[in-house]
Amino acid sequence: MAEHTATHSAAADLPWWLQPAATVTILTAFGLYAIWAALQGHGYVAPYLSPFYSPPVTIAGIPISPAWWVLWGPFGFRATCYYYRKAYYRSYFLDPVACMIPESRRRYGGETAWPFIVNNVHRYFLYVAIIVLAFLWRDTVETFFPGGHFAVHAGSLLFLVNVVLLSGYTFGCHAFRHVAGGNLDCFSCARGGRLRYGLWQRVTALNQRHAQWAWASLFSVALADVYVRLLMAGAMPDPRLF
Template sequence: MSSVTSAPGRAEVEARTLRSDRWWVSPAVTFGVLFLFVVYATWRAFEDRHYFAEPYLSPFYSPCLATSCAPGSSDFGAAAGDWWRLSPALLILVFPLGFRLTCYYYRKAYYRAFWLSPPACAVAEPHRRYSGETRFPLVLQNAHRYFFYAALVFNVILTWDAILGFRNEDGEWGHMGLGTVVLLANAALLTVYTLSCHSCRHVVGGRLKHFSRHPVRYRLWTYVSRLNARHMLFAWLSLFSVAIADLYVRLLATDMFSDPRFF
């Protein structure tokens, strides 16, 4: 004998959600913080000034590759030449922005906060259709791996900028100011954020069938996995650090105050 078990369809729930907690707080805060960062970063990128205060260079303008860069800020040369007439920041921001925009955590954050897709767990979304990331423009999210490689290069450049912070205004080494600490902290947080990325975890240990045959990659994979567990924390800390580092350089460049020197 064969028995057939019929299961009822999904429950008909008319309410948008049955949650009684303040589920809207998290997406609202995320929306506010990301919106303010986008406004600030856009303004600074197009301002095209107050981004260099010897020996500190804003991370929004590093590396500065145009001939229009402030004197002393082009440590890697003016590769863009004279043809670029807009802000030098627009030459390079597409790479760190692309990495952060396609980040797996940030996708979740701004999908919920800006597109309400969905607003929160167990909360119905207002969209009738869902195609995932299979159509334009969301299909471009698959470029995250390549932005990850670019982010690694920028981490090295920003670390070098922080090392240059051990100079004084005359270019002499052996000095350290508060700006040095700010740039070092920003470079460290951006590096940890990049290394905790899901793509980094896959690059290090993905597609391995036998970890025992790759002990070095397995050990690296365990380290990256520990960082990956705190990827959300590093994502927010690095977002604040890069804005603070840029703001600090701008305050110095506009003579709002002098950089405190420790030695």
Template sequence: MTKASAVTNVTSGEGDSHSVTTQLDTGVHAPSRARIGARTLRKDRWWLPPALTAAGLAVFVIYATVRSFMRVDYWVGEHHYLTPFYSPCLSESCVAGSSHFGIWFGELPGFIPLAFLSLPFLLGFRLTCYYYRKAYYRAFWLSPPACAVSEPHQKYTGETRLPLIIQNAHRYFFYAALVVTLVNTYDAILAFGGENGFGIGLGNVVLLGNVVLLWCYTLSCHSCRHVTGGRLKHFSRNPVRYWIWTKVSTLNTRHMAFAWITLGTLVLTDLYVWLVASGTITDLRFIN
């Protein structure tokens, strides 16, 4: 944080004036800000939302990390259920039948997740997401933790240096997320044809519901809104793109909700496949 010199004119009772030079901080301690010693004057439980956000994100990260390295109970061969945490599975380490796109790699060591080709891009997409930035900036970095609450940091460089400059790659992670969502969609479609032919079970409903919500989250992304209509100067000359842009904009207003819902559906989908694959529960079948 830099210091700024301020010159204040002080007028005495006799009409004489003199200049007094003082050193004043900038940012939240700038001379234009109220000189309040307390971190905040808020009396409500302002700390609760960031605390809940931190807890929710931590639970998902821990669960997803553990499951990604377990390498068991991620494929139900009878009904062709594949958890999204292991898709696409492209190595010889994958269970027979779970490699929907063939075998591209040999055996993988235990410290490499089987879905190593997709997980880094999905992680990058979520980490650089505009909503998630706000969420973990407040919850983990306290920058700031809440409105009208002073942050503890002494300086702010923005997203101009490492590691935060990587946030500017969000649009490229968006393109990768589109591909991965297409892969998940393919997995959900294949799950309707199990070992006994076409069939529908509760697992199909779970997989399909998860994919639909993943599309809602992906397409509601701010980068998607920019891609569809951000560079247009005349909407009237591009009616089709304008129509797409309006639909994406409608989804965009619910981007935060989809961000959280899809964390839940990803865990629910993986948990259901895990329980069925391990024999803990039996898939509820509606057809075949």
């Protein structure tokens, strides 16, 4: 309790603008980096496929970077995420800049009016994100079998950490929690209620740290792509651990 109070007061001592400024800086930097990585047109060095390029989609006759066929899904998922919405409403739009600060507009339509009503498509982006995540797990497993034999390299561990963080973020989603059991008034009355209750409890545990999963997985995706690009450039080795 004392530790919690100390942490809380340390956070309260920070200038109010620090958190929104950090959010703007990090999200903008990540967005610019993702655009730059997508413009490179490729992101593969055996056995690593950059998460920005998975699944590797190409359409004959359309000469654009394969990353553009993929990135709209994870981008839409994050852009409509409940946590990121709070973060960028406050940091980019200062609307509201924090709790207890009145709305700057006289009439507040929130997410019931254009343009933010679009954020309600989040539940559909969830399904796209789960499909992309399945491909990322497949890619990660393949990194442990370079040349058909089991081996553990630093890159494969990095890819594993990345998909674990992405899974924690994806399956801690508020929309997934709703699907798991949030839409029920009575678990014991529902078909498969015990199973759904167990799932809902696990999703809730992830959901309670959703912001942390969101940031950690954002960094790990960028780091995995940077790692692949350094290997592609021959700038560093990929140490074998086992």
